[in-house]
Amino acid sequence: MATKGPMQDPIVDPMIDPRTGEYAVIAPGHNFKSVTQKIAGIVLTSNTPLGWFFGLMVGGGVALGVVIGCTWLFLKGVGIWGVTIPGAWGFAIINFVWWIGIGHAGTLISAILLLFKQTWRNSINRFAEAMTIFAVVCAGTFPLIHVGRPWLAYWLFPYPNTMNVWPQFRSPLAWDVFAVSTYASISIIFWYIGMIPDFGTLRDRATMPAAKYFYGMLSLGWRGSTRHWIRYESASLLLAGLSTPLVLSVHTVISFDFAVAALAGWHTTIFPPYFVAGAVYSGFAMVLTLAIPIRKFYHMEDLVTLRHLDNMAKVMLATGSIVAYGYGMEVFMAWYSASHWEFFMMWNRMFGPMGWAYWILILTNIAIPLTSLWSRKLRVNVTYLFILSLIVNTGMWFERFVIVVTSLYRDYLPSSWGTYRATKWDYMIYVGTMGLFTFLFFLFVRFLPMIPMSEIRMMLPQTKVTRGGADAETVSKETV
Amino acid sequence: MAQVFDRSSNALARFSLVLTGVIVIALGVTLDQLQRSPWVTRQGQRPDQPIPFSHKHHVEGLGLQCQYCHTQVEKAAYAGIPPTKTCINCHAQIWTNAELLEPVRQSWATGASIQWIRVHDLPDYVYFNHEIHVNKGIGCASCHGRVDEMPLMYQQNTLQMEWCLNCHRNPAVNLRPTSEIYNMAWAGPSNDKPVWCTTT
Numbered sequence: 001m002a003t004k005g006p007m008q009d010p011i012v013d014p015m016i017d018p019r020t021g022e023y024a025v026i027a028p029g030h031n032f033k034s035v036t037q038k039i040a041g042i043v044l045t046s047n048t049p050l051g052w053f054f055g056l057m058v059g060g061g062v063a064l065g066v067v068i069g070c071t072w073l074f075l076k077g078v079g080i081w082g083v084t085i086p087g088a089w090g091f092a093i094i095n096f097v098w099w100i101g102i103g104h105a106g107t108l109i110s111a112i113l114l115l116f117k118q119t120w121r122n123s124i125n126r127f128a129e130a131m132t133i134f135a136v137v138c139a140g141t142f143p144l145i146h147v148g149r150p151w152l153a154y155w156l157f158p159y160p161n162t163m164n165v166w167p168q169f170r171s172p173l174a175w176d177v178f179a180v181s182t183y184a185s186i187s188i189i190f191w192y193i194g195m196i197p198d199f200g201t202l203r204d205r206a207t208m209p210a211a212k213y214f215y216g217m218l219s220l221g222w223r224g225s226t227r228h229w230i231r232y233e234s235a236s237l238l239l240a241g242l243s244t245p246l247v248l249s250v251h252t253v254i255s256f257d258f259a260v261a262a263l264a265g266w267h268t269t270i271f272p273p274y275f276v277a278g279a280v281y282s283g284f285a286m287v288l289t290l291a292i293p294i295r296k297f298y299h300m301e302d303l304v305t306l307r308h309l310d311n312m313a314k315v316m317l318a319t320g321s322i323v324a325y326g327y328g329m330e331v332f333m334a335w336y337s338a339s340h341w342e343f344f345m346m347w348n349r350m351f352g353p354m355g356w357a358y359w360i361l362i363l364t365n366i367a368i369p370l371t372s373l374w375s376r377k378l379r380v381n382v383t384y385l386f387i388l389s390l391i392v393n394t395g396m397w398f399e400r401f402v403i404v405v406t407s408l409y410r411d412y413l414p415s416s417w418g419t420y421r422a423t424k425w426d427y428m429i430y431v432g433t434m435g436l437f438t439f440l441f442f443l444f445v446r447f448l449p450m451i452p453m454s455e456i457r458m459m460l461p462q463t464k465v466t467r468g469g470a471d472a473e474t475v476s477k478e479t480v
Numbered sequence: 481m482a483q484v485f486d487r488s489s490n491a492l493a494r495f496s497l498v499l500t501g502v503i504v505i506a507l508g509v510t511l512d513q514l515q516r517s518p519w520v521t522r523q524g525q526r527p528d529q530p531i532p533f534s535h536k537h538h539v540e541g542l543g544l545q546c547q548y549c550h551t552q553v554e555k556a557a558y559a560g561i562p563p564t565k566t567c568i569n570c571h572a573q574i575w576t577n578a579e580l581l582e583p584v585r586q587s588w589a590t591g592a593s594i595q596w597i598r599v600h601d602l603p604d605y606v607y608f609n610h611e612i613h614v615n616k617g618i619g620c621a622s623c624h625g626r627v628d629e630m631p632l633m634y635q636q637n638t639l640q641m642e643w644c645l646n647c648h649r650n651p652a653v654n655l656r657p658t659s660e661i662y663n664m665a666w667a668g669p670s671n672d673k674p675v676w677c678t679t680t
Contacts, residue, residue, distance in 0.1 A: 162515045162640040203484065216484045221493070 015307065025120045025459055027302035032457050035303075039198075039453045040205050042298055048446065051297065056442040062435025069429035070145055078148050080425045086418035087408040091426035092146030094400040095433065097254055098282070099139030100180065101275075101396060103187070104247050105283020106132025108315075110190060111243035114236065120311050122455040123303045127294065127441075128287050129191040130448070134440040135286070136184045138433035143176060145429070172256035179253040186246055190239045196222050197232065197454040251279045258403060264341040265349070265407030268333070274326030281319040281365075282396035284312050288389035290441070292382055294450065303451055306380045313385060316392065317373040323399075324366045341412060349406045353419065357402050364395030521640065526632040527597045530583045539628035539664065546620055546627075546662045557609040561596055564588050599633045600624070617655040618647075621664045628664040 015024045073080060083090040106128035113121035144153050156177045158166050167174045199219035206212045222228060255275035258266040288309065295304040334346035349358045369392055372378045379385065410417045444450065457463070518524055538544050547553060549562040564587040571581055587594045602608055613623075620627065625636025637643055647654050660666040 162638070162642045164642040164645045212484045221485075 015305070023307075024461075025305070025307060026123060026456065027305055028461075030302065030456075030460060031462060032460065035456045035460065036201060036205070036453050038300075038303070039449055039451050039456070040202055042445070043202055043447060043449055044206055044211065046208075049297075052442060052446055056439060056446075059435050059438030059440075059442055063432055063439045064435070065428040065432025066141065066436055067432070069425050069432055070141075072425065073145060073429070074150065078146065080423060082420060082422040082426055084409075084418045084420060086411065086416050087405055087420040089146075089404050089408060090420055091422050091430055092142045093257075094397065094404050095430050096139050096142035096146075097275075097400045097404075098397050099135045099142070099433065099437075100183075100254055101251065101279035101282045101400075102286045102393075103132040103135035103139065103183075103283065104251055104276070104279035105287050106130070106135070107183075107187060107190075107243050107247040108280050108283065109287070110194070111240040111247065114240040115244060119459055120308055122459055123300075123305075123308055123451055124287060124291055124312075125455070126191075126194065126448075126452045127290060127444070127450045128283075129187065129194070130441065130444045130450070131283075131286060131290060132187050133184070133191060134437045134444070136180065136187060137440065138437050140180055140184060141429075141433060141436075143173075143180070172253060172260050175253045176257060179250040183246060183250045186239070186243055190236075190243060193232070193235055193239065194452060195448060196220060197224060198449040198452060200224060201453055202449065248276055251276045258407075263407050263411055264339065264345040265403065268330065270326055270329050270333075274323065274329075277319045277322035277326065278396055278399060281316055281323050282393055284316045284319070285389040285392035285396070288312055288316075288385055289393065292386040292389070294445070296382075298445075298450075300451065303456060306382075309382065309385055310376070310379045313373050313379040313388075316369065320365065320370050320373070320392070324370055327362070327366065344410075345407060348410050349402060352406065352410065354402075354406050354409075357398055357406065361395055361398040361402050364391045365399060366395075369395075515640075516638075521635070521638045522599075523635050523638060526634045527599065529597055529632070530595055531580065532632060534631045535627045535633060536629055536631045553610045554614050556611055557607070559610045564594060599635050600639060602639060614661055615658065617658055617661070618651075619656050619661045619663065619666060621666065622654045622656075626664055 015027070081090060081092070083092075106125075109121050109128040110125040110132075113125070144150055147153060155165070156167055156174060158169075167177075169175075196219055199215045200222035203212055203215040203219050206215055252272040252275065255271035259268055259271035261267060291304055291309070291312075295301050331346055334342045337343075349355065369388055372384070372388065378388075405420045409420050514520060538549075539546070549566055550559040551562070552558060552560040564584060567581075567584045568588050571584055575581055576585075583594055586592070614620075623637060627633070656666055
């Protein structure tokens, strides 16, 4: 594969266009037809790989954990979880924040990188957005089920009712409802609009009548006319402009769940940016966790190149450093505040009965990634990146665990100190959401175009307008 | 190559947009009806009581004052349902052979309570108090409707929280002199007239 070449050497690097000197995002050698064939082929094949069925079944099987766990939960009540009175928030909230955080990288890739005109986003944005949506689905489960009376959750929505009662708009938990529901709907719309041209391609390439109808319906009569494209581009840009503040505010709102409270360890003004940075950090780790196997099993190394992985690792390095700054500031402020409780909170985090969680967090979020990601060799080492992405996902889960649990179980009154121990139901629902995520993701990979064909086609050298008519000739020859 | 969708699809596509709008509206109406329709609030429904007791007959026909039976209404949170003794006061002598009154006689003979079916049934997390309303100038008819015209008891109002709050936010329109509390036919003051409010 061409990407295996020594990328740092400008002379023999195949990623550099010899004519323009530009650094290519995708490996050379592709034309419109080959890109389309490669991506559409995964969807339109009649020969589904066996591994797909296996993955779908494993994901679906594990997802049953959510079904079983929630059934028992609704029958017996939230007392089947390990939540106690000092620590009334446990796995449900930890997992909620973790899943929402994972989703944020998808929006960052599809929206923020679009605003910055980063062409390397094109290869990864579709499955990053899918990741967002499925992560939000998993996340959205938790706020609904961690309430004691989930059948009354609709009271969180402001609707005219016979009680003349409205939600309390001062509670960040009510903001969560608006943030997450808006985030979910905008993400789905953005994702869907992005897929319309690709649905058009799939419609035109499908041979089965059912597939033709299915993708034809989804493509909404897309013909790819100039008028379509102009509106498509402005809609995408507008949605990107809307999603960018949205993605920053959604996780900010989720951080407010904690920062608005008066608890030492929660009442911190650094939470909004630090949570967002953590969200992007864990989200990019998840994109890597997904991208690396996908590019291997579907042979996408020429579309999701080492440059993509390298860039994602760099974003992880940057956001991980912000997170590290956040940890540092928390420790500093615990001392600088001269607050007895703040100081104790930090001491308890580090050396209390759950100190192990804090040190796991430091090890997996700071020590391992932030020392190694500086090395380019490791950033383009696929195996290392994959392992690292799993480490960071673990670390970011522990970050939420440390914030939620260690602040709660020992707070102002020593007489209300307790502990927290998750039960099998906590674990079952958490692992179940991972299964649900996997299940949905496998469906996505099989039935939807996982890489935006239209955007990749735009990146091919054939679309570049240069002096002379040579390229126009190439384009006309290679147009599908 | 044949077209995937023929011309009729254009109409279908447009119609699906209309249909979406219709579904959204229908959904809104349904949800509203699910919390407001009389079928849900049980307004106007007359459950089968063990004895078809007629308020119309006893109040309009015989001219009984409300407190004759509902003795506690001025003193307690619960207005109270009269015991069998109250019925027997008269029906020991009147209509003694009426088959309709057999459950009353049975109850009197055995001491078992008559199992009346409660028409105005608030949830138990509501602590409604009759006494304060009656003593502050809310007449029976304001909440229970023209009971004197009800052959069988039914619920006139929704008893929903918004209904309570509407009055609590603007009670003046429903207040009446305490002398008129049990006057079922009392026409309430309009907004034009100054509302007389009791001082007791």
